Amino acid sequence: MSALLTRTERLDRLPYTRRHNKLLIGSGVGWALDAMDIGLISFIMAALAKEWSLSGGELSLLGSVGFVGMAFGASLGGLLADRIGRRQVFALTLLIYGVATGLSALSTGLVALIAFRFVVGLGLGAELPVASTLVSEFAPRKIRGRVVVALESFWAVGWLAAATIGFFVVPQDNGWRWALALGAIPAAYSLIVRFGLPESVRFLEAKGRHAEAERVVRDFESAAGIASPTHAAAESPVLPTVTSTRRDLWGDRFRVRTIALWLTWFGINFAYYGAFIWLPTLLFEGGMTLVKSFEFTLYMTLAQLPGYATAAFLIEKWGRRPTLVTFLGGSVVGAVAFGLAPGLAAAVAPGDEGTGFAVTLAAGCVLSFFNLGAWGALYAITPEVYPTAMRATGAGAATAFGRIAAMAAPLVVPWVVAAAGRPVLFGLFGAMFTVAMIAAWFLPEYTDRALDET
Template identity: 80%
Template sequence: MSGHLTRSQRLDELPYTRKHNKLLMGSGVGWALDAMDIGLISFIMAALASEWQLSSTELSFLGSVGFVGMALGASLGGLLADRIGRRQVFALTLLIYGVATGLSALSTGLVMLIALRFIVGLGLGAELPVASTLVSEFAPRKIRGRVVVALESFWAVGWLAAALIGFFIVPMDNGWRWALALGAVPAAWSMVIRFGLPESVRFLEGKGRHNEAEQVVSKFEEAAGVTVRDEDKAPDAPLQAGAKVTKRELFGPRFRTRTIALWLTWFGINFAYYGAFIWLPTLLSSEGGMNLRDSFEFTLYMTLAQLPGYLAAAILVEVWGRRPTLVTFLGGSMVGAAAFALAPTLAASIAPGDDGAAYAIALTAGCVLSFFNLGAWGALYAITPEVYPTAMRAGGAGAATAFGRIAAMAAPLVVPLIVGAAGRATLFAVLGAMFAMAMVAAWFLPEYTDQALDEV
């Protein structure tokens, strides 16, 4: 390295090291635990529909209330992370939702469970955009997108854990309580997050805490075996009052187009994903003729298709770029949703009366949907932290995430209405239309592959 390098530039040019891996694993395990929590509710809804004799309306509120909290948590968590730091907010949110999930296992009725699911959503909604922001600000420039997609891939691990718990534990007597009790694990993990991970260098510099920022960068350089002479280091930039971008500028001339595009992308993918996956086990058992255990098994197989989807996206975000990868995977998700909608018709045409063929066709369509949908999520999380500059990165990402959670909140409420009025095929046609909207919006996002975050 030569020339006057800022700390951010020094981080950008480092090779991937064990320090990066520790950050990725520490954030990723928290991410997986989050996915496990959200995934479990889809299985628990199916179990409680029978055990508590809940109506579709009651199930809708149970499925959506967590997203109400997530919408609020995403917005507040992002703003708070820009004020007090990424690491602190990450740990606090893990603690909040971990404790609330554990307490949910003791719920004596629907009202108590709904109230606790709202608190769970507060913590969960704030954690996700903060974690992706923290990881993106440390990742080496040339593989930043790949590292963020790798972080997102932990979601598939968590959802797979939820599917396994749903398959083996939830069908047992009081199995849903044992499943929720496992959600207390994040409470302990929050302490590891708080004391084991570094704070964002860009955040520290923005707050004038240059000595702390230098210590963090030096540790990463030491792990990479890199030494930078003092004369090659850029001097500390003085703080400038009023220099930071205000949240009002999200819709100002500079950021309006990217903000609208980002929000619509988040809205479409949230509605389609949670509209499908939160209700899927219940729909398969009530509308698809499967028993509870078979519906859980079907969902488990679909979940396995998420892992190669993430892997493909992790490679392509650096080869094709963030935006082309996101658009392509959203298009594939649209095709998967359409195929799932047409699966019964295709089965009746190809092998009428053959239940095995009908199952195979539906599962294939579901796996296509799962593969492309989760790959699209990975690309979206890679591009989102790059849309805004450091001063508003977590806040901007949190605002987009919060807007998406409105769709996640609405989807569980709307799904039974669509199914009741027009059937499951129409539901997945609507979900395909949401993917199409997100795909069009994503074309208007900026492309910053292989560029430093400071150039945004």
């Protein structure tokens, strides 16, 4: 019977094995290092606002310039991954942003730091959609969504590392420099990715590299204790080599799902990065000490972990789309509650600083729980929207469009706060989550279905 299966069908039927685990952890560590780098800039912004006496506009530029690089990187990385391979691009992007982050620790002024952050963004933007595509193409069909959510959960690990470094290292003399120096770790890790992780079987077949694809599949079958077919060379149909372009995303077949995916990415990026990049600085400017604001962010970050775990459980029970929509709805509630929390606390216990901290933290944890669960579901559904030949291109394009929101949000934050206050700012974030929630209803549902090949 196995001789009748294609290589991708052979992968889909496998149980989860140590080879899947190696791929997940190998990709997940890179994912966590990404999160650590992005998270660190939120703490460094708060420290440099004090050390370099930066204005709100300068801080906005520093916070958003990395996302300008990420927009270019996501677009370019997706195209390259469909041409030269997922693993190759994954390793290259880790090297680029790791080196640039390490060098940014030597910055002598704002201009140099901004320049380095742009290069860091190029690497980060290209890495994320490529890593999720690689993992999605190997995961067994019945738990594919859960595995990709598990990959995305490494983001919480990285952000937790950033919060820990922010709490213990950044407040020290030149602490922000040491924090950035730690961000050079991905440069070394890129070698592990390059030689330790397999290349996508679907990519190899699409490029006609069938002998390599067969070796990879046999390796995974061996790990599962399943005998490989005797005559494997003729099993898989020869997929045509297709060069995808941006124009293909807007053809009759994909137009609706492209619009829905791009709007979902835009809304969630605007709300998440607008809130979390500025969070320590907003808390500091609101009267918390620098260390206290870092402690608050650390606690909020911990709420991400159960959010991912819950999304990973529900995504195969409810499906991708219901899970994503539900967690985006919870994010709306969390954002609005966080904006109103100081006022609510003042109404309940006027002048009680402890009550204010507790109410605000509770609302922040709700936001963190649902928002990061939504991210996990979004990363699970994104690689499933397009077929193999344009999967990384489509994921990269959606990510790039989302990064436009990510670069705009940090610029908007100080103006909205100055003009209308924090409740209106987080009301805006709630509105953007709502946009993403509505758009997500129009995404395709691929729970327990094979990925499209053509």
